[in-house]
Amino acid sequence: MARKLALALVLVVSTSVVLAGTPADASSSPATPGAVGAGDPYYPLDGNGGYDVKHYDLAIRYAPSSDALAGVVTIRAVATQRLSAFNLDLDGLTIRSVTVDGRPAKWSRDATELTVTPRRSLGKGHVFDTRIVYDGVPKVIRDPDLGDGGAFTTDDGVVILGEPDVAQAWFPSNDHPSDKASFSIALTVPKDLQAISNGVPAGRSTARGWSTWRWEQREPMATYLAMAAIGKFDVTSYRKNGIQFLDAIDPALPAETYARVAKSFAREPEILRFLSGCFGPYPFRGAGGIVDADGEWDYALENQGRPIYTPQDFDTQEDGDSVVVHELAHQWYGDSVALERWRGIWLNEGFASYAEWLWSEHEGLETAQQIFDRRYATPATSSLWKSKVADPGPPNLFIGAVYNRGAMTLHALRLTVGDQKFFRILRSWAQIHRNGNVTTEEFIALAEHISGRDLGALFTAWLYTPSKPALPVATSRAG
Known part of the structure; x- marks a missing residue:
């Protein structure tokens, strides 16, 4: 979303003489440490300041017999200030060495903060590589409100996923969605196992009983969306409509569940064609x-290009299709168009939930209007109406209201501005902010710009007021 649809650029030129005591140019200002957080009020220590990550090159060796991980990560970043030191996020694991631009660097740790002090300060705009060698047993990060995330051991390997905190459980990172980067991921595992990650396959090699599976995620990705699934899978890979599809199903699933999963996964190209008609072109290669x-874990997650599901998500065929629609819709809203701050979570979950409504109508089941009406019939005393959806608070990121009332907000917008302008808003949102980060305020500004209407009262009622809103006044469906 464009924070302002029109920007004013002001150039101030000064030719005054620099007097004694006047600060010199920025290049001679003192180097200072980068901030220990990305500035998110929900999670003050998540992410870090002073630099912008461009690429993670991650090499992991994982031994299922001991759950031990040995990793090397090279982080290419650009300094956004003169840096005397900078922080990374890491929860657990043991650091063996740190270099910056090939030179040994000092480092220290305080809880989940890893502070790196390069031998020389880094100038603003300097592109630098930080290489960290580390190892240990990756952990599961427990959260009584949001659920658990991290490295979940399985009967034959490990699955790494979670939200909002997960990257720091298995590699040093700038662990906040506001700093997206491309990824190269190499997973080395015993040769009888598969190792699946984000993006598209980039080759596999085997030596001395170990196989290395390489993956490339070229489009920028938030760190929490990076994943690994290591174990025995039936892997299906094919290319269709310019997209590389790769599905991995555990052969140990009960036969009926396996069949439902396979059937839902087989519909992925069809689902993406439908969603592309609503939201614009699919944003990724894989x-x-x-x-x-x-x-x-007890949730599905929209890991970029390769969502992870639970067997329970496929209790019925309709459930399986619907959850696949939800997670694939996130590839537009949540992955490509990512959050600037966690309080805007409805921009992820409300949009993906509304995609399920659109799919239901497409399938000849309930229409979006029928689903909206059923939800709206919920009594005013229901918890659905007790949250500020656009700022729910850290413990409430994944409560039902964020999903359901978030989707209802979009339908209320659709009724207010009409179908033509509504879908233009959704497509423009995905196109303008592809590979970027957004806020609720930017979405409101875009909706007002495209509709030509003041929508402040609508969004205030549906997103920010903890009570049941009045029904929107519908315009013509064509808009």
Whole structure:
């Protein structure tokens, strides 16, 4: 979303003489440490300041017999200020060495903050590489409100996923969605196992009983969307409509569940064609999904290009199709168009939930209007109406209201501005902010710009007021 649809650029030129005591140019200003957080009020220590990551090159060796991980990550970044030191996020694991631009660097740790002090300060605009060698047993990050994330051991390997905190459980990173980067991921595992990650396959090699699976995620990705699934899978790979599909299904699934998963996964090209008609072109080169028969997590997650599901997501065929629609819709809204701050989570979950409504109508089941009406019939005393959806608070990121009332907000917008302008808003949102980061305020500004209407009262009622809103006044469906 464009924070302002028109920007004013002001150039101030000064030819005054620099007097004694006047600060010199920026290049001679003192180097200072980067901030220890990305500035997100929900998670003040998540992410870091002073630099912008461009690429992660991640090499992992994982031994299922001990759950031990040995990793090397090279982080290419650009300094956004003169840096005397900078921080990365890491939860657990043991650091063995740190270099910056090939030279040994000092480092220290305080809880999840890893502070790196290069031998020489880094100038603003300097592109630098930080290489960290580390190892240990990756952990599961426990959160009583949001659920668990991290490295979940399985009968034959491990699955790494989670939100909002997960990257720091298996590699040093700038762990906040506001700093997206491309990824190269190499996973080395025993040769009888598969190792699946984001993006598209980039080759595999085997030596001395170990196989290395390489993956390339060229489009920028938030760190929490990086994933690994290591174990025994039935892997199906094919190319269709210019997209590389790769699905991995655990053969240990019960036969009926396996069949439902396979059937839903087989519909991925069809689902993406439908969603592309609503939201614009699919934003990535790769797509697919993963289901493991074993694991402690109890949620599906929209890992970029390769969502992970639970067997329970496929209790019925309709459920399976619907959850695949939800996670694939996130590839537009949540992955390509990512959050600037976590309080805007409805921009992810409300949009993906509304995609399920559109799919239901497409399938000849309930229409979007019928689903909206059923939700709206919920009594005013229901928890659905008790949250500020656009600022729910850290413990409430994944409560039902964020999903359901978020989707209802979009339908209320659709009724207000009409179908033509509504879908133009959705497509423009995905196109303008492809590979970027956004806020609720930017979405409101775009909706007002395209509709030519003041929509402040509508969004205030549906997103920010903890009470049941009045029904919107519908315009013509054509808009």
